[in-house]
Amino acid sequence: MLALRYEDGRLRAAEVAAPRADGEALVRVVLSGICNTDLEIARGYAGFRGTLGHEFVGVVEEAEGARELVGRRVVGEINAGCGRCELCAAGDPRHCATRTVLGIVGRDGAHAEVLRLPAVNLLEVPDEISDERAVFTEPLAAACGIAERVKVEDGARVAVLGDGKLGLLCAQALAALTGADVTLVGKHDAKLGIARRRGVETVRLDQLNAAKLPRPFDVVVEATGSPSGFDLALGILRPRGTLVLKSTFHGATEFDASRVVVGEIAVVGSRCGRFAPALELLKADRVDVESLIGCEFPLAEGVGAMARAAEAGVLKVLLRP
Amino acid sequence: MLALRYEDGRLRAAEVAAPRADGEALVRVVLSGICNTDLEIARGYAGFRGTLGHEFVGVVEEAEGARELVGRRVVGEINAGCGRCELCAAGDPRHCATRTVLGIVGRDGAHAEVLRLPAVNLLEVPDEISDERAVFTEPLAAACGIAERVKVEDGARVAVLGDGKLGLLCAQALAALTGADVTLVGKHDAKLGIARRRGVETVRLDQLNAAKLPRPFDVVVEATGSPSGFDLALGILRPRGTLVLKSTFHGATEFDASRVVVGEIAVVGSRCGRFAPALELLKADRVDVESLIGCEFPLAEGVGAMARAAEAGVLKVLLRP
Numbered sequence: 001m002l003a004l005r006y007e008d009g010r011l012r013a014a015e016v017a018a019p020r021a022d023g024e025a026l027v028r029v030v031l032s033g034i035c036n037t038d039l040e041i042a043r044g045y046a047g048f049r050g051t052l053g054h055e056f057v058g059v060v061e062e063a064e065g066a067r068e069l070v071g072r073r074v075v076g077e078i079n080a081g082c083g084r085c086e087l088c089a090a091g092d093p094r095h096c097a098t099r100t101v102l103g104i105v106g107r108d109g110a111h112a113e114v115l116r117l118p119a120v121n122l123l124e125v126p127d128e129i130s131d132e133r134a135v136f137t138e139p140l141a142a143a144c145g146i147a148e149r150v151k152v153e154d155g156a157r158v159a160v161l162g163d164g165k166l167g168l169l170c171a172q173a174l175a176a177l178t179g180a181d182v183t184l185v186g187k188h189d190a191k192l193g194i195a196r197r198r199g200v201e202t203v204r205l206d207q208l209n210a211a212k213l214p215r216p217f218d219v220v221v222e223a224t225g226s227p228s229g230f231d232l233a234l235g236i237l238r239p240r241g242t243l244v245l246k247s248t249f250h251g252a253t254e255f256d257a258s259r260v261v262v263g264e265i266a267v268v269g270s271r272c273g274r275f276a277p278a279l280e281l282l283k284a285d286r287v288d289v290e291s292l293i294g295c296e297f298p299l300a301e302g303v304g305a306m307a308r309a310a311e312a313g314v315l316k317v318l319l320r321p
Numbered sequence: 322m323l324a325l326r327y328e329d330g331r332l333r334a335a336e337v338a339a340p341r342a343d344g345e346a347l348v349r350v351v352l353s354g355i356c357n358t359d360l361e362i363a364r365g366y367a368g369f370r371g372t373l374g375h376e377f378v379g380v381v382e383e384a385e386g387a388r389e390l391v392g393r394r395v396v397g398e399i400n401a402g403c404g405r406c407e408l409c410a411a412g413d414p415r416h417c418a419t420r421t422v423l424g425i426v427g428r429d430g431a432h433a434e435v436l437r438l439p440a441v442n443l444l445e446v447p448d449e450i451s452d453e454r455a456v457f458t459e460p461l462a463a464a465c466g467i468a469e470r471v472k473v474e475d476g477a478r479v480a481v482l483g484d485g486k487l488g489l490l491c492a493q494a495l496a497a498l499t500g501a502d503v504t505l506v507g508k509h510d511a512k513l514g515i516a517r518r519r520g521v522e523t524v525r526l527d528q529l530n531a532a533k534l535p536r537p538f539d540v541v542v543e544a545t546g547s548p549s550g551f552d553l554a555l556g557i558l559r560p561r562g563t564l565v566l567k568s569t570f571h572g573a574t575e576f577d578a579s580r581v582v583v584g585e586i587a588v589v590g591s592r593c594g595r596f597a598p599a600l601e602l603l604k605a606d607r608v609d610v611e612s613l614i615g616c617e618f619p620l621a622e623g624v625g626a627m628a629r630a631a632e633a634g635v636l637k638v639l640l641r642p
Contacts, residue, residue: 087560095560095585149561149585230578239408239416240470245582253578257551260590261566264416264470267588269581 002321003051004111004302011042013302016051019108019116025063027074027117031135032056032110032299034309034317036166036225038103042306046104053111053319054078054103057125057134066119074122075137076115077275078102094272111302113321123275126283135318136289137278139165142246143173144281145273150242152219154179159217161232162224163191163202165292165316166246170221171200172287177277180219188313194291208236221246227253234259242266292316323642325432325623328370332363334623337372340429340437346384348395348438352456353377353431353620355630355638357487357546359424363627367425374432374640375399375424378446378455387440395443396458397436398596399423415593432623434642444596450603456639457610458599460486463567464494465602466594471563473540475500480538482553483545484512484523486613486637487567491542492521493608498598501540509634515612529557542567548574555580563587613637 001018004011019026033055041048056075063069080100081093088096102117103109125134143166152158152174160171163186171184172195183201185208186192192202216238222229225247233243234256243265260267281287294315297305302319309317322339325332340347354376362369377396384390401421402414409417423438424430446455464487473479473495481492484507492505493516504522506529507513513523537559543550546568554564555577564586581588602608615636618626623640630638 149587227578245578247578247582254575257548257566257568257574257590260588261568261592262590264590264592266470266590267581269578269583269585269587271582271585 001113002299003108003113004053004299004306004319005050006042006052007049009044011303011306013300018114021062021064021116023064024116025066025069025119025122026061027056027058027076027115027122028061029056029058029110029112029115029321030073031131032319032321033135033139034111034305034319035139038111039306039310041104048104050103051108051110051112051115052103053109054101055135055138056110056115057131057137058115060122061114063119063122066122069119069122069124073125073131073134075125075134075275075279076102076117076123077121077141077272078104078138079272080107080118080121111299111319113299123279126279129279129282132293132318133282133289136169136292136316137275137282140169140173140281140287140289141273141275141278142271143169143273144177144277146170146174146221146244146246146270147177148273149268149270150219150244152178152180156180156218157215158182158219158221159236160184160221160223161229162186162222162247163188163195164223164225166225167221167223168195168292169287169289170223170246171195172198173281174221175200176281176286183217191315194288198288217241219244223247227255230255234263234265237263237265240264240266242268245269293318296320322434323620324372324429324434325374325620325627325640326371327363327373330365332624332627334621337433339435342383342385342437344385345437346387346390346440346443347382348377348379348397348436348443349382350377350379350431350433350436350642351394352452353640354456354460355432355626355640356460359432360627360631362425369425371424372429372431372433373424374430375422376456376459377431377436378452378458379436381443382435384440384443387443390440390443390445394446394452394455396446396455396596396600397423397438397444398442398593399425399459400593401428401439401442432620432640434620444600447600447604450600453614453639454603454610457490457613457637458596458603461490461494461602461608461610462594462596462599463592464490464594465498465598467491467495467542467565467567467591468498469594470589470591471540471565473499473501477501477539478536479503479540479542480557481505481542481544482550483507483543483568484509484516485544485546487546488542488544489516489613490608490610491544491567492516493519494602495542496521497602497607504538512636515609519609538562540565544568548576551576555584555586558584558586561585561587563589566590614639617641
């Protein structure tokens with residue numbers, strides 16, 4: 001089968017053997033999405049080699065122990081745990097110490113004709129959700145995960161920094177899931193407009209004047225992927241406010257620890273979310289993900305698709321096997 | 322009167338005019354303590370000029386609007402708010418945007434014969450607490466403040482990194498205030514012994530092997546004052562654990578933000594605590610602070626005392642006017 005592979009420092013679309021179920025499920029991929037994490041892996045970070053991709057929608061071909069899933073349209077949570085540790089026993093393998101992660105850690109990913117995941121990771125996609133929207137379940141779940149990590153009070157003032165895909169999903173998810181007043185801060189009128197049409201306040205970065213804020217923010221979500229976002233966040237947070245880090249920029253980041261201590265700020269990392277809340281938001285059409293689609297490539301042109309996804313300002317690039 | 326002054330880049334004990342009450346209280350200082358923050362200010366950080374010092378015990382000489390305090394032995398909370406903002410109105414000026422801070426921000430401090438503070442900041446010291454112990458109220462309150470910022474569950478595994486004054490106070494305070502299992506990590510057997518005698522587990526840094534931990538820590542308090550403490554903390558925290566930053570090291574600190582995101586760590590800054598819980602711990606003799614006294618100098622020898630306090634391994638240096 002065809003797969004988008006990263007190995008020996010090289011990215012290529014290649015013919016490889018299709019995976020065997022071996023006690024897990026096999027899913028024929030309908031669409032997959034390119035994430036910034038894919039780009040970082042293809043720059044050599046994270047030491048991964050194999051098939052890239054962790055955002056997908058597909059149809060189940062085999063599912064040992066869960067035959068009712070065969071033929072169903074599904075999305076899949078990306079962390080596969082050991083199944084035995086305390087965390088896995090509690091039903092949440094996201095921090096299992098020996099987990100594999102689809103297309104990220106020790107497990108071939110979704111930019112392929114067929115992928116393999118434990119059946120327990122799969123969730124059926126309601127008919128109301130098109131393939132083009134369902135493929136956003138994983139990144140939308142990651143956005144929803146913020147509300148799982150941080151208690152966002154009704155009426156709280158929340159700022160999301162960055163109007164890329166991640167910021168647009170975080171702002172919409174928080175507006176839909178919480179009673180907070182959410183403001184998206186970005187540089188691009190067209191992108192800000194996507195969130196504005198879903199009830200999110202927006203402000204251009206060059207018009208954000210910390211000194212003129214009516215009052216500072218209770219929660220700021222850093223979704224710019226740039227270390228400067230960290231400084232900006234500290235500048236607009238109230239004392240004892242919460243800074244949510246979503247971007248996994250790699251390598252050392254400089255920050256002024258004394259500002260965190262003196263302001264008694266909480267800096268909270270947030271990574272993967274559960275899929276169920278994201279599917280509910282998609283089913284109820286509470287978030288606009290269609291507008292986040294930049295373009296679609298055939299899987300065979302995956303290398304070009306990755307290059308396109310790396311261009312500044314490009315939104316989601318999809319791959320179709 | 323005599324005061325230990327930092328101005329024009331120079332530290333000296335000098336005769337200055339005694340403060341006037343001007344609506345606040347005047348306290349004749351009995352003992353004051355030198356904090357690492359004093360040392361940082363005297364290195365030119367923070368832009369403060371004036372009389373240093375924010376840890377003290379003294380006797381009230383004047384107290385407009387609170388005459389019942391006159392003649393009483395007191396300690397004093399160090400943040401003086403505007404009295405009008407939302408935070409001050411709620412009774413907590415610690416984050417008032419226009420606050421002054423005793424010996425740190427815009428207000429002469431405690432290394433002097435007499436100091437001035439709002440009467441509302443003063444708390445009477447119970448007779449059971451000697452002057453030599455009462456002078457630790459401020460740093461002990463800062464240690465207690467951790468429990469105000471972070472919910473520490475019964476049975477939680479808590480590590481405190483650093484066996485200096487700050488670490489010894491944090492470890493003892495958390496052991497006394499919470500139901501956690503507290504471990505102090507340090508380099509000095511004698512200092513670790515102080516905490517061990519109060520029921521805190523201790524381990525030498527060179528014997529701390531993250532890979533051999535029975536299970537990682539739920540909460541780690543960084544009290545080394547060294548950026549390497551940050552990395553060590555990330556290495557021994559469980560996923561979704563909490564790293565408490567107590568040290569106000571100045572300037573940029575490098576950290577690997579991706580470890581915070583992937584581990585979904587919460588990094589929580591903690592600064593000043595309320596004095597009441599600290600006075601209760603001292604009154605009930607729940608913490609050993611006497612053993613933290615390194616030596617005492619007359620105020621006139623304040624410059625030498627500061628030099629002594631800056632030597633590696635020296636515990637609390639006290640000044641007596």
